[in-house]
Amino acid sequence: MARYRAGILGATGAVGQKFVEVLNGHPWFEITALAASERSAGRPYGEAVNWIGSTAIPEEISRMEVVPVTPDLDCDFVFSGLTANVATSMELAFAQAGYPVISNARSFRMHADVPLLIPEVNPDHTGLIDRQSELEGYIVTNPNCSTVGLTCALKPLHDLFGLEAVQVTTLQALSGAGYPGVASLDALGNVVPYIGGEEDKLRTEPLKLLGTLTQDGITPADIKISAQCNRVPVLEGHLECVSVKLKAQAVADDVRRAFELFESPVRHYHLPTEPPSLLQVFTDEYFPQPRRHVELGGGMTVGIGRIRPCEVLDVKFVVLVHNTVRGAAGGAVLNAELLVRQGRLASRLQEQTV
Secondary structure (H helix, E strand, O other): OOOEEEEEEOOOOHHHHHHHHHHOOOOOEEEEEEEEOOOOOOOEHHHHOOOOOOOOOOHHHHHOEEEEOOOOOOOOEEEEOOOHHHHHHHHHHHHHOOOEEEEOOOOOOOOOOOOEOOOOOOHHHHHHHHHOOOOOOEEEEOOOHHHHHHHHHHHHHHHHOOEEEEEEEEEEOHHHHOOOOOOHHHHOOOOEOOOOOHHHHHHHHHHHHOOEEEOOEEEOOOOEEEEEEEEOOOOOOEEEEEEEEEOOOOOHHHHHHHHHHOOOOOHHHOOOOOOOOOEEEOOOOOOOOHHHHOOHHHHOOEEEEEEEEOOOOOEEEEEEEOOOHHHHHHHHHHHHHHHHHOOOOOOHHHHHHO
8 A cells, every 4th residue: 555644633632632643553644744723833742732642642743843734734635633613714725725634523514515424334425525626625524423423323224224213312421522621510420411513413414424425415314313412421432322213114133133234335445444343232231331342443333232122212222432533533534544445545746746
């Protein structure tokens, strides 16, 4: 494999730091640019960042100079860990300048011509890139961290049985709020039953992800989704309690088999960050649990348990997703790997010399 040069926008933030961790030792991608705000630019990364990672900063990364977030970086493409208020303008500027932008921000997720991507769910949606002809580069996004877990679980059911309605209640980890996140007096020994904007994302993003790509764009899936989102005192891992109403008749055992037999449509690409199995089904009634299972598949596997009949809808179950890996940096890196295999990422240096 050729090596691709990756830049990280918002490199000193919580998501940017997770990009550094996930990309460390990556066989295809090397970090060649770390971009952040003016107060960090010009300083070595190890001095500029308030490192909250679970591992030490790689020595060579620690010595790299942080540069301003301007579209003249020495890289082939960029991962964006920018906050939404900055991402809207800066991601567009980079795409206009010819950079592929692999974004974790919400700014362009629901844009009609921008792929909202989970490779195991909707790899064909990268076809939307061809509709971004006004840009020299393009923008691809990954979903909200809770949306990822929910949609990965819904995908086999949507394919086999069809989905009429979904009710989901989330128990979301503190790390999902970024850094410094939720104030300690709100978080410790407490549950906060509101996360701004989260319920709307869970209600709308899965419909695009499970939708159908047509000549005119994405036709959203016809599913009613009701969501309630709670912040809980857990460090990593969003737990989601899901009930579904299916279009075709099926019982809990049928749903379990659908999860167990699901095959990734991109398995043949041998993507380095794709886990051995997208879904892991537990039979123990006490599983999955964030503290025990959040690192499944290097944080890229979604855990599912407590599959049983639902007294109101048809079937209910519990989902666990690693919110900062599968739900953020790891998901974005997997998106970039898919784009490489599809021939949509190339060396900008090679392009300039042709």
